[in-house]
Amino acid sequence: MPDRPEIVCICGSTRFTDEMRAANRALTFAGTIVVAPGEANEPVTEQQKAALDALHLRKIDLADRVLVVNPGGYLGESTRREIAYAHATGKPVSYTDPG
Secondary structure, eight states: OOSSOOEEEEEEOGGGHHHHHHHHHHHHHTTOEEEOOOOOSSOOOHHHHHHHHHHHHHHHHHOSEEEEEOGGGOOOHHHHHHHHHHHHTTOOEEESOOO
């Protein structure tokens, strides 16, 4: 039995917030610790976006693996950067839609 539950970092476009929430719920009920993108109810500034992007890379650092939520195979620029970072740091990456 592991010392702690697996930690999964969810990545994906903010256009898929509902899908990321569903993945978060499913993983959480399966006993996984989930770290996910921050959410904002209002538009964010470029400075805030840059800070959130940097913070999300630190979340990837904490995770055992990355799950990319990508309905229809969609990968935006930020998500592609996060995937490249995860690969560079040796984190396994899986996709909800391997397309």
